Amino acid sequence: MDLVLIAAIALLGGTIQTVIGFGGGIVIMMILPFFLDMLHASAVSSASLLFLNYSLAFRFRSSISFRRLPLPLLIYIPCSAFAIFLAASLDLEVLVLVFGVFLIVLALYFMFADGRFTVRDSIPAAVVCSAISGLSSGLFGIGGPLMSVYFLSNSRSKEEYTGTIQLFLPAPPPSTC
Structure with missing residues (x-):
């Protein structure tokens, strides 16, 4: 794959992430699987957003x-x-299908439910949001949406949300890179 194309995709994702606080992984993972298999696309996505x-x-x-x-x-x-x-033991065709369903659910959330509910700062909420985000991060390289809802609901300011989520997002194990 051409490194210039990967850099352009990462730049697009990074620009969106900088503007709204998350979403770089979503943008990168919507495009990159057309050029790389799911596992490599996820690793490239995670690695390209790490510095940002x-x-x-x-x-x-x-x-x-x-x-x-x-x-x-x-x-x-x-x-x-x-x-x-x-993910390493799953059939890539199954993983791609699950990823497609994940993106559809994510799109439906952003269309209809975004901003309509909040997540309280509680242990059960932290556990559920973190577990689902960790699974989606490991499988698809997209761990930000649910954690964004959690941190945004519980932050006192835009700056607190931005700093906290940006420190949190690169947390997946180094094996994703």
Whole structure:
């Protein structure tokens, strides 16, 4: 695959992520599987957004809510690692089909439910959001949407949300890169 094309796709995803706080992985993963298989596309997506996530987290470092990170990370990272392990044993055609369903559900959420509900800052909410996000991150390289709902619902400011989610998003195990 042409590195210029991968760079252009990553630039597009990174631009969207910078503007709205998440979504880079969604954009990259909507395009990249046309050129790479699902597992490689997911790894490229995660690796290409790594620097962007950390640079945005550094920029908003004074606003990060560090107290909200430990529990979600303790759930998210093992779920992501499990999903990566599972993805390696799945038939790629099945994984592509599941990914398509995942994108449709995500699109329906953004069309009809976005902003209509909030997630309280509670242990069950953190566990559920983190587990689902970890699984989707490990399988598809897209772990941000549900964690964005969780952190956005519980942040006092746009800056707190941005710093916290950007520090959280690169959390999958290094095996995704």
